[in-house]
Amino acid sequence: MMIKNILNLRYGIQEEYIVDNKLSEISNNKNIISLKDLKEKNIDDMIILLTSDMNNIYSEIRKQLMEVVDIEKIVDVFSYSVYFDKDMYYNVTDFKDDPRLMALESAAREIYYNHVDGAIAECGVYQGGFANYMSRFMPDRKLYLFDTFSGFDDRDITPQEQIDSGRFRREHMHDDTSVELTLSNIGYCTNAVVRKGYFPDTAIGLEEEKFAFVSLDTDLYKPILAGLEFFWPRLNPGGYIFVDDFRHPLLLGVRKAVIEFCKREGIGYMSLPDGTDATAVISKPL
Numbered sequence: 226m227m228i229k230n231i232l233n234l235r236y237g238i239q240e241e242y243i244v245d246n247k248l249s250e251i252s253n254n255k256n257i258i259s260l261k262d263l264k265e266k267n268i269d270d271m272i273i274l275l276t277s278d279m280n281n282i283y284s285e286i287r288k289q290l291m292e293v294v295d296i297e298k299i300v301d302v303f304s305y306s307v308y309f310d311k312d313m314y315y316n317v318t319d320f321k322d323d324p325r326l327m328a329l330e331s332a333a334r335e336i337y338y339n340h341v342d343g344a345i346a347e348c349g350v351y352q353g354g355f356a357n358y359m360s361r362f363m364p365d366r367k368l369y370l371f372d373t374f375s376g377f378d379d380r381d382i383t384p385q386e387q388i389d390s391g392r393f394r395r396e397h398m399h400d401d402t403s404v405e406l407t408l409s410n411i412g413y414c415t416n417a418v419v420r421k422g423y424f425p426d427t428a429i430g431l432e433e434e435k436f437a438f439v440s441l442d443t444d445l446y447k448p449i450l451a452g453l454e455f456f457w458p459r460l461n462p463g464g465y466i467f468v469d470d471f472r473h474p475l476l477l478g479v480r481k482a483v484i485e486f487c488k489r490e491g492i493g494y495m496s497l498p499d500g501t502d503a504t505a506v507i508s509k510p511l
């Protein structure tokens with residue numbers, strides 16, 4: 226009602242329909258229709274404002290809506306709202322406490338200002354903490370989620386990493402997750418495409434895909450390097466790659482992979498001031 230009043234009273238914009246399944250059953254107002262009725266209407270010249278602020282059913286409404294209309298027609302009024310802060314282990318209700326999340330929001334803004342097309346992806350998703358923010362800040366994008374969903378793979382652990390990352394891996398097994406749990410933590414999970422299994426094997430078939438934003442958060446040298454090698458050539462001009470744990474004291478392979486790749490490809494990076502772990506940000510020239 227708030228959105229309706231602002232449109233009607235302040236801007237003189239009258240809605241064509243109010244779509245509400247329950248209300249349509251009890252109201253005599255012909256403009257209040259159900260989602261089923263919307264299918265029969267000609268809505269070529271219209272946009273749909275999705276104004277529900279109820280986190281628990283938001284994804285479901287959006288999913289149903291997308292069966293009826295194109296995703297471009299949906300405007301997510303609450304996409305920047307606290308309703309999508311899942312309050313997971315970041316333990317913040319406002320992302321402005323976290324430099325990495327603030328940088329993500331800035332990167333998302335630049336992506337939209339510069340009209341950078343493409344999907345978004347995270348490689349190393351765990352329970353979806355960061356991916357939820359990616360989905361929140363770039364709600365219209367296809368979101369690829371790459372993870373074993375059962376923790377690290379022995380094939381990735383080099384003898385040196387065995388020593389360097391041993392304590393980290395003992396403390397963070399990352400096997401207490403599942404696809405279902407992860408999707409339930411992601412605001413716009415209807416856009417998500419899950420690629421479960423060992424990366425880079427799980428990227429097979431996506432060679433033609435283009436990306437606007439990628440988060441690499443797999444902790445180890447091999448999958449980080451493999452991520453840079455797969456995503457960099459497929460990153461659109463103006464796109465970003467964030468590599469988490471760039472300066473993590475126990476995950477020395479992350480920095481090694483980034484430096485090696487940047488030198489080889491002649492590209493620059495910037496490290497974020499987000500604690501001792503630090504995130505490396507790589508961007509593609511416009």
Ligand SMILES: C[S@@+](CC[C@H](N)C(=O)[O-])C[C@H]1O[C@@H](n2cnc3c(N)ncnc32)[C@H](O)[C@@H]1O
Pocket residue numbers: 347348349350351352353354355356371372373374375376377378381399422423424425442443444445448
């Ligand atoms: C630090 S966690 C990711 C944290 C996550 N980004 C978040 O926001 O909470 C690292 C994840 O990388 C995954 N991973 C590591 N190597 C992988 C590989 N080769 N293929 C797929 N997933 C991998 C692990 O299963 C683990 O869930």
